Amino acid sequence: MRLLLADHHKLFRDALTIYLKSMTADTEICGASNFDQALSLASTKDHLDVAVLSIDLPGMNSLGGLETFHDRASGTRTVILADEASPARPNPARLPLTSVPKDAKGAIGRRFFSCDHLPEGGHHRTGDRREAIGEGRVRRGRERADMAQIEIDGRRIDSLWIGPAPGKAPTIILLHEGLGSIAMWRDFPLRLAEATGAGLLLYSRYGYGDSSALEGKRRADYMHLEAEKTLPRLIAHFEIEPPFYLFGHSDGASIALIYAGGREPSPAGLILEAPHAFVEEVAIVGIKKAKTLYETTDLPAKLGRYHRDPDNAFWGWNDIWLAPEFRDWNIEAFLPRVSSPALLIQCEGDPYGSTAQLDTIEHQAAGPCERLLLAGDSHAPHHAHPEAVIEATARFLARHR
Numbered sequence: 001m002r003l004l005l006a007d008h009h010k011l012f013r014d015a016l017t018i019y020l021k022s023m024t025a026d027t028e029i030c031g032a033s034n035f036d037q038a039l040s041l042a043s044t045k046d047h048l049d050v051a052v053l054s055i056d057l058p059g060m061n062s063l064g065g066l067e068t069f070h071d072r073a074s075g076t077r078t079v080i081l082a083d084e085a086s087p088a089r090p091n092p093a094r095l096p097l098t099s100v101p102k103d104a105k106g107a108i109g110r111r112f113f114s115c116d117h118l119p120e121g122g123h124h125r126t127g128d129r130r131e132a133i134g135e136g137r138v139r140r141g142r143e144r145a146d147m148a149q150i151e152i153d154g155r156r157i158d159s160l161w162i163g164p165a166p167g168k169a170p171t172i173i174l175l176h177e178g179l180g181s182i183a184m185w186r187d188f189p190l191r192l193a194e195a196t197g198a199g200l201l202l203y204s205r206y207g208y209g210d211s212s213a214l215e216g217k218r219r220a221d222y223m224h225l226e227a228e229k230t231l232p233r234l235i236a237h238f239e240i241e242p243p244f245y246l247f248g249h250s251d252g253a254s255i256a257l258i259y260a261g262g263r264e265p266s267p268a269g270l271i272l273e274a275p276h277a278f279v280e281e282v283a284i285v286g287i288k289k290a291k292t293l294y295e296t297t298d299l300p301a302k303l304g305r306y307h308r309d310p311d312n313a314f315w316g317w318n319d320i321w322l323a324p325e326f327r328d329w330n331i332e333a334f335l336p337r338v339s340s341p342a343l344l345i346q347c348e349g350d351p352y353g354s355t356a357q358l359d360t361i362e363h364q365a366a367g368p369c370e371r372l373l374l375a376g377d378s379h380a381p382h383h384a385h386p387e388a389v390i391e392a393t394a395r396f397l398a399r400h401r
Contacts, residue, residue: 004041004073006032007054007081008305009183014190015147015160035059035069042073054081152233155212158182161238162189163199170268170397171199171244173235175252177274177380178317181209183306188382188390195394198245201238205230213312218320220329223251227258235265243268243401247393250274250352250379251317254331257361261334269400270342271393273381274350277360278330279321286351286379287321294318335364342369343396345389349377370396 005013013031032038035057042048051073053060060069066078148159160182163169174189176182181204193200205226207214219225235244246267248256253275260267276283293299294314303310320326342365344358355373362369372392378384 001049002028002030002047004030004032004038004048004051004053004076006035006038006052006057008033008056008058010186012147012183014187015162033058035061035065039069039072042069042076048073048076050077050079052079052081149210150234150237152230152237155206156210157203157206157212157230157234158210159201159203159234159238160189161199161201163193164197165199166238166240166244169197169199170401171201171240172196172247172271172397173231173240173244174200174202175231175246175248175255176202176205176208177250177252178321179208179303179313180204180249180252181306181313183209186383188386191386192247192390192393195390196397198397201234201240203234207316208307208313210308213309214316218316220320220323220326222320223255223331224258227255228263231255231259232263242266245269245271245397247271248273248275249382250276257338258331258334260340261331261337267340269396270338270340271345271396272342272361273345273389274347274353274379275344275357275361276353277332277335277357279327280353280356282354283352284322284327287318289351291318291322332360332364335361336366338365339367341367341396341400343392344369344371345374345381345392346371347374347376347378347381347384350379351377352379 005016007013010031010033013033017029017031030041032041036059038051038053038057038060042051051069053066053069057065059065066080070076070078148161150157150159172192174185176184182202185202189200189202192198204211206212207218242265244265244267246256246259246269248254248270250273253270253272254277256267256270256272257275257277260270290299300310300314303314307313342361344361346353346355346358348355358371358373362371372381372388374381374385374388376384382389
C-alpha cells in the first residue's frame with residue numbers, strides 16, 4: 001500500500017509513520033508538511049492508495065483544497081485529519097457528516113487518533129473516542145507510538161509515548177523548555193528512543209502545544225507546582241516504574257531538579273540541558289530580546305506551528321520571567337537532596353545562562369555529576385548537536401541502570 005501523510009507537525013508524521021510501518025512492513029509512506037508538497041507527491045507517485053490530509057495543512061484552505069487534490073490524485077481514498085476546535089474556528093472533528101465531501105472516506109480527530117487503524121471505506125469518525133483515548137487510558141501493549149490526551153484537575157494535557165511500555169524497558173520523561181511543546185522536540189525523541197531502547201513520555205505542559213491554555217498569569221513558583229503536583233500525577237497515571245529518567249531542557253531541567261530534590265520514586269538519573277538553578281542577568285537580557293522579537297517579527301507565526309495559542313504560550317513564559325518578583329527565584333535549596341546522578345549539558349555561548357548554573361548544581365547536588373560542554377551559542381543542545389547529546393545520554397543510561 002502507498003500512503004501519503006500530510007500534516008505540518010513533523011513529530012506527529014514521524015511517530016505515526018514508525019507505528020504504521022511496525023504493523024505493516026510493506027506500506028510505503030511519504031510525508032508532506034504543506035499542501036503544495038502534497039499536490040506534488042500526488043502528481044509524481046504512480047499510485048497513492050490512501051491520502052491522510054490535515055484539515056489545517058498550510059495552503060490547503062481547510063476543506064476547500066480537497067477538490068484540487070482529488071483532481072491531481074484521482075482514485076485515491078482520502079482521510080481528513082482534524083483537530084479539536086480553537087476559539088477562532090468551529091470544531092472540524094465534529095463537522096456533520098454532510099459537511100464532509102462525499103468522496104472523502106472519513107474524518108479523524110488528530111488529538112484522539114490512537115494509530116489503531118485507518119478506515120477502509122464508508123464514513124468513519126473516531127475523533128470522539130474519548131473513552132479509550134481522550135481520557136488517557138493507556139494501551140499496555142503499545143510498542144511504537146501512542147498519542148493520548150488526559151485530564152488533570154480539569155485541564156487537558158496532550159502526551160505522546162514512543163517505544164516500549166513501562167516495565168518492558170526503562171522510561172525517559174522529556175520535560176520541555178519555557179516555550180516548548182511535544183512538537184518542538186522535532187525528531188530528537190525518535191532518535192533517542194532508537195539509540196537507547198527506552199520508552200519515552202513527552203507531554204505539553206499547560207499553556208503549551210495543544211494542552212489547555214493558561215487561565216491567568218503564571219506565578220513565580222510555576223516550576224515548583226509542575227514538579228510537585230503535575231509530574232507525579234503523570235508518573236502515576238502512566239504507571240511508570242523505576243528505573244526512569246528525567247530529561248529536562250531549560251525550564252524542564254529546573255522542574256526535573258525540583259522533583260528529584262523532594263519526590264518519590266526517585267529518578268535513576270537526570271539529563272539536564274541548559275538548566276536554571278537561579279536567575280542570571282544574561283537570562284533576563286535574552287528574555288527581553290525575545291519579547292522584542294515577538295513584538296516586531298514573525299515569531300508569533302513561527303510559534304503558531306507548535307502552539308494552539310502562541311500568545312498564551314509566549315506571554316505566560318515571558319511575563320513571569322521579567323516580573324520583579326521572579327528575580328529572587330532560586331532552587332538551590334533542593335540540590336543537597338538530589339541524590340540521582342546527573343548529566344549536565346550546555347553550549348558554551350548559551351544566551352540564557354552561563355556555566356555558573358552547571359557549577360552550582362555540580363557543587364551542591366548530593367549525587368554525582370558529569371558535564372558535556374558543547375560549542376556554539378544554542379540554548380537547545382539537542383538541536384545544535386543531536387548526535388553528541390544522544391550518544392552521551394545513551395552512555396549515561398548504560399552506566400546508571
